Amino acid sequence: xxxxxxxxxxxxxxxxxxxxxxxxxxxxxxxxxxxxxxxxxxxxxxxxxxxxxxxxxxxxxxxxxxxxxxxxxxxxxxxxxxxxxxxxxxxxxxxxxxxxxxxxxxxxxxxxxxxxxxxxxxxxxxxxxxxxxxxxxxxxxxxxxxxxxxxxxxxxxxxxxxxxxxxxxxxxxxxxxxxxxxxxxxxxxxxxxxxxxxxxxxxxxxxxxxxxxxxxxxxxxxxxxxxxxxxxxxxxxxxxxxxxxxxxxxxxxxxxxxxxxxxxxxxxxxxxxxxxxxxxxxxxxxxxxxxxxxxxxxxxxxxxxxxxxxxxxxxxxxxxxxxxxxxxxxxxxxxxxxxxxxxxxxxxxxxxxxxxxxxxxxxxxxxxxxxxxxxxxxxxxxxxxxxxxxxxxxxxxxxxxxxxxxxxxxxxxxxxxxxxxxxxxxxxxxxxxxxxxxxxxxxxxxxxxxxxxxxxx
Numbered sequence: 001x002x003x004x005x006x007x008x009x010x011x012x013x014x015x016x017x018x019x020x021x022x023x024x025x026x027x028x029x030x031x032x033x034x035x036x037x038x039x040x041x042x043x044x045x046x047x048x049x050x051x052x053x054x055x056x057x058x059x060x061x062x063x064x065x066x067x068x069x070x071x072x073x074x075x076x077x078x079x080x081x082x083x084x085x086x087x088x089x090x091x092x093x094x095x096x097x098x099x100x101x102x103x104x105x106x107x108x109x110x111x112x113x114x115x116x117x118x119x120x121x122x123x124x125x126x127x128x129x130x131x132x133x134x135x136x137x138x139x140x141x142x143x144x145x146x147x148x149x150x151x152x153x154x155x156x157x158x159x160x161x162x163x164x165x166x167x168x169x170x171x172x173x174x175x176x177x178x179x180x181x182x183x184x185x186x187x188x189x190x191x192x193x194x195x196x197x198x199x200x201x202x203x204x205x206x207x208x209x210x211x212x213x214x215x216x217x218x219x220x221x222x223x224x225x226x227x228x229x230x231x232x233x234x235x236x237x238x239x240x241x242x243x244x245x246x247x248x249x250x251x252x253x254x255x256x257x258x259x260x261x262x263x264x265x266x267x268x269x270x271x272x273x274x275x276x277x278x279x280x281x282x283x284x285x286x287x288x289x290x291x292x293x294x295x296x297x298x299x300x301x302x303x304x305x306x307x308x309x310x311x312x313x314x315x316x317x318x319x320x321x322x323x324x325x326x327x328x329x330x331x332x333x334x335x336x337x338x339x340x341x342x343x344x345x346x347x348x349x350x351x352x353x354x355x356x357x358x359x360x361x362x363x364x365x366x367x368x369x370x371x372x373x374x375x376x377x378x379x380x381x382x383x384x385x386x387x388x389x390x391x392x393x394x395x396x397x398x399x400x401x402x403x404x405x406x407x408x409x410x411x412x413x414x415x416x417x418x419x420x421x422x423x424x425x426x427x428x429x430x431x432x433x434x435x436x437x438x439x440x441x442x443x444x445x446x447x448x449x450x451x452x453x454x455x456x457x
Contacts, residue, residue: 006032007041011059012049014253015172016082018152018201020047023081023111025142030112034145039069043077043115048084050167053355056084063096070098077101077118081108083171087358089128104128105157105172109137130173138182143193149404149436150197150249151190155183155237159203160211161256163283164294164361165323165354168203175204175211180232184240191246196436197404200241200252206259208234235263242271248438249404249420250274257282258296260305268313275420276313280306281321285340286333289326292365299340306344317421318344322351324381325374327365329354334377341384347392347421349385353378386448393423393446400456401425403441405433415455417441429455 006027010020023045024034035041044066048059063080070076079101080092086104093099100118103111107127114125136157143151158173159166187198202208209232232240242250250273257280267274284290287298309316322337341349353374356363403417409426415433416426427441445452 003033004031004042005035005037005040006043006045007035007038008045008047009038009059009062010047012047012051012055012082014152014199015154015157015201015203016047016049018154019082019105019108020045021141021146021152022139023047023108024145026109026112027115028142028145030115032112032115042073042075043079044069045079045081045111048080048082050083050087050171050357052352053357059084060095063099067098077115079103079111079115081105081111083167086128086130086171087167090126093124093126100124102126102128104130106130106134132174132176134173134176136176136178136182138179138185140186140189143190143195147195147435149195150199151195152199152201153183153186153190154178154202155200155205156202156208156211160207161204161258161296162294162361164292164365165326165357167357167359170359172203175207177209177212180209180237180240183237184244187241187244187247191244194246194436196246197249197251198241198247200237200250202252203254204256204259205234205252206255206261206264208232208237233263235261235267238264238267238271238274242273248273251277251422253279255280257302257305262308265305265309265312268309268316275422276316277319277420277422278309278316279319279321282340282344283321283323284326284329284333285337286329287336289329289333289336292328292362293323293326294361299336303340303343315421317347317423319348319422320344320346320350322349322381323354324351324378325354325369327354327362327369328367329369338381338384341381341388345388345392346385347423348389351378351381351385390446390448393448393451395446396423396443396451397446398443400440400442401453402438403427403453405435405437405439407435419451424450425453426450427453427455 008020010016046059046063049055066078077100080099081103085102092102101114118125156177158175159168160175162169268276282302285299401419403419403425405415405417407416409416413428414426425441440456441453442456443451443453
């Protein structure tokens with residue numbers, strides 16, 4: 001019997017990228033093999049994101065197009081996973097009647113078994129329960145596929161912050177920290193197989209471990225062996241991961257400013273292999289809008305933490321997220337955002353127009369900002385940020401920086417890699433470099449989206 005084929009389409013954030021890697025491995029270990037040809041797949045998994053409207057629309061567009069494939073191959077199984085699946089649940093079957101499996105983020109580990117159920121029963125299956133006692137299972141990733149030198153490692157899922165514009169607490173549940181020993185075990189497994197860089201993932205990594213101080217998730221599930229006995233917080237976890245032999249670079253994302261402690265800031269000075277790149281969303285520079293967003297800090301609080309960070313680690317690179325056009329945002333509120341942008345001078349920023357999201361409290365807020373006003377404000381902010389980004393990148397000219405090779409560049413005799421500050425560098429020189437190898441590169445040119453240089457030595 002020929003091996004069945006699966007195809008996974010992923011939309012949205014790095015958390016979804018990691019979830020897709022997990023589902024890919026689980027399916028590989030069952031009766032399926034991956035294919036890059038969606039039209040010849042026996043199983044198509046669409047891993048969705050609903051944090052932003054654009055990602056949700058793209059996912060629905062792909063799901064709609066799968067109707068033709070289903071007509072051509074009635075045995076094709078269409079699975080919908082991720083935040084849209086959790087958000088819409090069984091109602092999604094009304095919009096996408098050719099879907100066979102609706103799977104929430106907590107249920108991805110059950111994907112192979114649920115696919116078999118669909119095959120046997122020939123009926124749609126829905127698994128979207130969110131359980132506060134859920135335990136993120138131990139997981140040892142396959143390193144034969146995917147990047148051979150860097151990986152994401154999930155340390156927690158869910159969020160307790162309930163920012164009024166965000167759906168994450170409703171689609172991924174409340175914060176659940178993964179067992180400390182399981183994280184160390186996974187990173188050790190990766191390092192022993194040649195992985196040199198890991199990025200620790202969570203909706204709010206700063207609060208890692210806080211949910212298990214009174215009663216750990218493993219104990220709550222009734223396990224005989226508790227894997228969370230250390231009750232470590234995030235700085236302690238960072239230090240433990242950093243000490244694993246073979247890990248040359250350590251990164252993490254994402255952080256909430258209200259939970260950024262001085263202990264965590266000091267990690268950037270105390271941990272040699274912790275990369276000096278910090279993504280710290282501020283969303284708005286207006287205290288009034290921040291309060292409406294339920295962010296629980298002020299612009300002054302945020303700027304003080306930036307000052308402390310730069311005092312502790314002067315060369316740290318800061319990036320951020322910004323929402324433009326939140327309900328009720330006035331010209332004065334937007335100018336406060338522009339002021340904060342000028343004060344911090346981020347190396348780059350992800351900026352978006354506000355859009356109503358299902359379940360988010362702000363969807364019911366009055367005083368929605370007109371689309372043309374949001375567009376104009378976003379265009380102005382992005383133009384200024386591009387100018388700042390270019391100026392920041394020009395500052396690296398003449399410096400020699402360690403670059404981890406990612407592969408060959410587009411031009412002849414050109415290579416591409418990243419600095420510890422997460423800058424893409426395209427450089428010349430060298431004829432037999434390997435992905436994951438770290439080389440010294442002298443920066444000769446600063447561009448908007450990358451640096452250019454030449455191999456030294």
